[in-house]
Amino acid sequence: MARTMKAAIPDRSADAEVDVSMTVNGEAVSRSVSVRMLLSDFLRHELGLTGTHVGCEHGVCGCCTVLLNGRAGRSCLTLAVQANGYDIRTIESVAAADGTLHPVQQAFKECHGLQCGYCTPGMVMNIVARFEEPGKLDLSDEGIRDLLSGNLCRCTGYLNIIAAVRRAAELLGRA
């Protein structure tokens, strides 16, 4: 005879759920998700937008960078519920519907700004956000390195990415 009773299996998870609604790449979405679901997982697992990559999950690598109300931010350091009511843009929204690359993507292609491509979505979103800000861009080596400092790349050695930022500025008439 067992000395203690086994705990009954709960009939539902203790993980609280919450309704979230936001606009993702121009489309209104609503889901009921765990309050502890990260925005990165919401995009990837709930919406199937796997272009947003997940590297470190503590804000260091920058792979998961998306635009939150037009500003670059870490989707791994944002809960899905925090983004309730936000306008979110991911890498899937950057190229045109017919597949024509965005000038930043075109510049990465021309300058060999990627090898394995894992960091590229975060890089592109971060750069696109800066290019959408008004005012003069700092296209010095130091200025571009500062722009890229929150995104890690383990393949390229960064020089081709720096070149790609300059090329993108040319393509966008911002050089």
Place this chain on the structure above:
Amino acid sequence: MKPSIFGYQAPTSIDEAISILAGDPDAVVLAGGQTLLPAMNFRAANPSTLVDIQHVADLRGIEVGADVIVVKAMTRHREFELDAEVARVNPLVAEVMQHVAHVPIRNRGTVVGSLCHADPSAEMPLLLVLLGGSVIAQGPSGQREIAAEDFFQSFLTTARERDEIITEARFPVLSKGAGWAFDEVTRRHGDYAIVGVGCVLSLDDGGRASRVQLAACGIADTPVRLNEAENTLTGTVLGASDLDAAVAASAAAVTQPDETHVSQTYRRRALGTLIRRMVTTAAQRATQMETA
């Protein structure tokens, strides 16, 4: 690397937020989340409930007054960095902000959140201590103002009570003609400082320092106001021997013990180098302000 289970509340008023905190000792305020969420992803932090204050309208914005800049609890680093009025009355803010993590982190992280986290290597606590600022804490029994030097008590520890919200931070403006400077030593751009030093000073008509404010981060379990070095420099022309004396006077302020990558001796030398550079830069700027 996912957070453990927690509850979530999104109050729309300060009173509502305080009552949630008062009713649950393990509830934690969530502002920008740029420190709290990594800690939760690592499961170093396990709050019972997150009190998300982003929907409290009274906690947003920056107010620039005659003497002080009021930064409300939900103000992001990037807003403080780019505010033209802030830059006009206190150009030190933008200079310090260049060293706070990276733009995507500054877009989300909040100034007051960084103060409440109270990392002794972080820039925002140093800025508040350097300027002699304060915070407003609001709890069930009302509001109180806490001076920066009383707020930062120890490593990641502040004078805030568990049921209080820091509703705003108050950063003094620079006095007319004052020079300023901030720089830090880090292994990588955007890291927490190994040592950081900020300086604000004013010169009299004879080129002597009439007022000197110096503070450092990364050298002790809180940001430190370098009072001895300030006293040593006040009334001098800030020459090489005056700087030597100030550096010698601040050596004892370094109490952070040896760590794997950084010895106490290294920190002390970095502190001395930064004091010399920051005082010199601030003095040059004060001179430029006079002649401008």
